[in-house]
Every structure is written in structure tokens, then in C-alpha cells.
Amino acid sequence: xxxxxxxxxxxxxxxxxxxxxxxxxxxxxxxxxxxxxxxxxxxxxxxxxxxxxxxxxxxxxxxxxxxxxxxxxxxxxxxxxxxxxxxxxxxxxxxxxxxxxxxxxxxxxxxxxxxxxxxxxxxxxxxxxxxxxxxxxxxxxxxxxxxxxxxxxxxxxxxxxxxxxxxxxxxxxxxxxxxxxxxxxxxxxxxxxxxxxxxxxxxxxxxxxxxxxxxxxxxxxxxxxxxxxxxxxxxxxxxxxxxxxxxxxxxxxxxxxxxxxxxxxxxxxxxxxxxxxxxxxxxxxxxxxxxxxxxxxxxxxxxxxxxxxxxxxxxxxxxxxxxxxxxx
Numbered sequence: 001x002x003x004x005x006x007x008x009x010x011x012x013x014x015x016x017x018x019x020x021x022x023x024x025x026x027x028x029x030x031x032x033x034x035x036x037x038x039x040x041x042x043x044x045x046x047x048x049x050x051x052x053x054x055x056x057x058x059x060x061x062x063x064x065x066x067x068x069x070x071x072x073x074x075x076x077x078x079x080x081x082x083x084x085x086x087x088x089x090x091x092x093x094x095x096x097x098x099x100x101x102x103x104x105x106x107x108x109x110x111x112x113x114x115x116x117x118x119x120x121x122x123x124x125x126x127x128x129x130x131x132x133x134x135x136x137x138x139x140x141x142x143x144x145x146x147x148x149x150x151x152x153x154x155x156x157x158x159x160x161x162x163x164x165x166x167x168x169x170x171x172x173x174x175x176x177x178x179x180x181x182x183x184x185x186x187x188x189x190x191x192x193x194x195x196x197x198x199x200x201x202x203x204x205x206x207x208x209x210x211x212x213x214x215x216x217x218x219x220x221x222x223x224x225x226x227x228x229x230x231x232x233x234x235x236x237x238x239x240x241x242x243x244x245x246x247x248x249x250x251x252x253x254x255x256x257x258x259x260x261x262x263x264x265x266x267x268x269x270x271x272x273x274x275x276x277x278x279x280x281x282x283x284x285x286x287x288x289x290x291x292x293x294x295x296x297x298x299x300x301x302x303x304x305x306x307x308x309x310x311x312x313x314x315x316x317x318x319x320x321x322x323x324x325x326x327x328x
Contacts, residue, residue, distance in 0.1 A: 012326035013109040015311060019321055020115045023314040024307075026123070026158065032310050033123040034279060036302035039068055040254070041276030045302045047254060052234050052261055058084055060234055066301035067102065074102040077113050077304040081210075093117065093147070097308045106328060109312045113304065116311070120303040122151030124253065124275075125228045126159040128295035129204065131278050132251060132287065133160060133226035137203035141192065142168040143215050143239070144208035145179040148230055152206050157186050160204070167192040167202065171209070196220040206230070211237030218243050223290035230297050232263045239263065240294070245270045248292040251278070251285075257298040264296050272296075 015023070039045030051063040065076035079095035086092055095113030100106065140163055142153055149168075157163055166189040170176050175191045183189050192198035199205055199220040204227075207215055211231035218241040221227070227248075231239045240263050250272040252258035259268040275295065277283035287293065315321040 007328045010106060010326045010328055011323045012107055013312065013315060014322040014324065015109065015111045015315060015320070016322075017112040017115060019315070020112055020311060023311050023318070023320060024115060024119060026119065026155070028310055029119045029307055030123045030126065030155075032306040033120050033303050034127060036300055036306040037124075037127070037253070037276035038280045039276075039306075040300060040302055041274065041280040041282055044068055044070055045073075045305075047257075047301050050257055050261065050301075052080075055080075058082070062234075064299065064301035064304065066305060068302070068305070069102070071309075072102055073099075073305055073309055075099040075305050075308060077117070077301065079113060079117060083210075091147070097304055099305070099308050099312060107326070109308065109315075111308055111311055116304060116307050117299075118147055118151050120307050121148060121230065121297065121299060122155040124297055124299070124303060125152045125206065125230065125295070126155030127279065128228050128251065128275060128297070129156055129226070130159050131275065131285070132293045132295055133204050134224060134287065134289065136162055137226070138162055139165045139167070139202045140204040140206065141195075141198040141202035142166060142206045142208070143195075144168075144206075144231075145170045145176045146208065149206070149208040150179070150182065152208050152228065152230060153183060156204065156206065157183070163187060163204070166190075167198040169195050169198065169215070199225075204228070207239040209239060211239055213238060214241040215239050217241055218247075221247075221292060223292060226293045226295075228295045228297065229263050232261070232265070232296070233298055234261050235265065237261075238266055240266075242266070244292075245294060248294040249285075249287075250294050250296065251275050252296045253298055253300050257300075258296045262296040262298040263294070 059082035097113040245267040258264035
């Protein structure tokens, strides 16, 4: 990946949102994210301690970083959540990714990370569904109608072909015609009239909200249900009711992160398996039909880096992006 140039000739590649959107494809992101999980499992990829801190402005700022030494891959994502951006007409989630030359410490590429974060998280959710949900799942309950909820449902419909019916719960409890129209050709989709009833009826539950508290009652979750949990990514956030993790077979993306900032922070002693270990074959997992399974998703830096590496390569192939002098 690294191109060695004289310090005076060094250049920095910039990829903005429009360019990232043009370069990414869901299938390639899925492959890159699966590679990230396997690298993590095989300890070829390192994940460094996460920074996740509240700001006086009302936002939350975080840094996720890591490397794959054998591949010369090093970098970080600076990201967070600024809810006041909605009043400004902007997206609350903001992310920027930087790839760095591990031999010199010089930046190689700066990437708008919003789409990367969205799509790589959707791909991770899809991999969780493929591995953990019942293969004959037909009904899905989705909490949220935002950017992340949309991509989670997109990958669910791509990777679980038996899905037929979707019930969704919006933040205001009302119908969202635009959200429904986006998926109307792929499934029967409608707002849930009662969230607990929707959970009880569903084979798969996806929670993709800001994580302000339990979204449904414990008794609503029936044997055989699989849950993908996206919204708990900071200390104090949660989406699941008290006691559910103790009833479930728990899979996480990273044990340490899950216990610090994920749903698992509320039951840190719960036994768990990392998804990468299932994908690499280091661990086995046979789902009994009556099992309740949970995938606690906190997001790995390696997911951002493998997708960023893909973008860097595609930009080199196509000439897309802005290259500026960056001498040292």
C-alpha cells in the first residue's frame, strides 16, 4: 500500500463524501469487514484502546485506531455524535479516517468517514445475521429509521433471503413514508402498533437508536430470537432490557470494547464469543432453535482500516480524489 517518495515530493490523498460514495460497493465492503474480523481473531490486526468522551458542546468525541503490521496498515478514525447538527441541517454522526505510513508516520490518505462508518457497520450486522440468526427467519423488528437503521435493514434483506415482513419503530412512533418507500419493493414493511408485540412476533430484532434506554420489555423476547444491537457505543448507553443478556448466547465484536461501551457493560461477566473467532473457525457455534442470541456491536477500528485501504487502492486505480503536496 505504501509508496515511498522523497520527502519533498510527498503528497496527501483526500477523499470527500461524494468520492467515497462513488468508490464503495456493498459486496467489497462486506469482504473487507469479514477480513477485519478474521485479522482480529488471528491477532494479526491490533485494536488500540478506544477514546470516547463527552464534550461541553453536547457532542461525544471518539478515536478508534489500530494496525495490521504484516500488511503495513496503520491508522485511526476520529468520530462521534453531535446531536445539534440536526438543527443545522447536518448529520449528527461525524467521522474522519486517516491512513498513515507505518514506516515514517506520515499521513497517506484522509477520508470522509461517514459513509464508511455507515456501510461497514451495516456489513458487520449482516455478518452477524448470517452466522447467528435462524436460517428460516421471516419477520424482523427494527428500532430506528435513521441512516444506520436503513443500512442495517439493507444488509439484512441482502443476506437473509427468507425475510418477508418488517415492522419498524420510529423515534416519534409515527409512520415514515420515505423509509417505507425505500424498502417497499423488497419486503412487506409497516410501522409497529405496539413495540413489545412486534418483538414477540419477530425472528430478528435490530436496535439502531441513540441508546437512550431499554426499547422493549424482557418478556417480549421469545425463544429463538436473534438480536443485533448497534446503538450502545458509549458508557451509559443501552437498548436492551435488564436481564436479557443473562438469558442469551452472547457474541461481541471485541470483548474489551463490549464490556466498556457496548450492551455488555450492563452485564460484564456474561460469557461471550467474538464474531471473528466464529468467522475464522477458532470457535464453533451451533444454534439450537430455541436459543436467544445477541450480537453486541461496538465497531472495530480494523473495519474502518480495511475499508479505508480498499478506498485508497480504488482511488489509485481510478484517479479519483484530490492529491495535494505534503512535503516534510
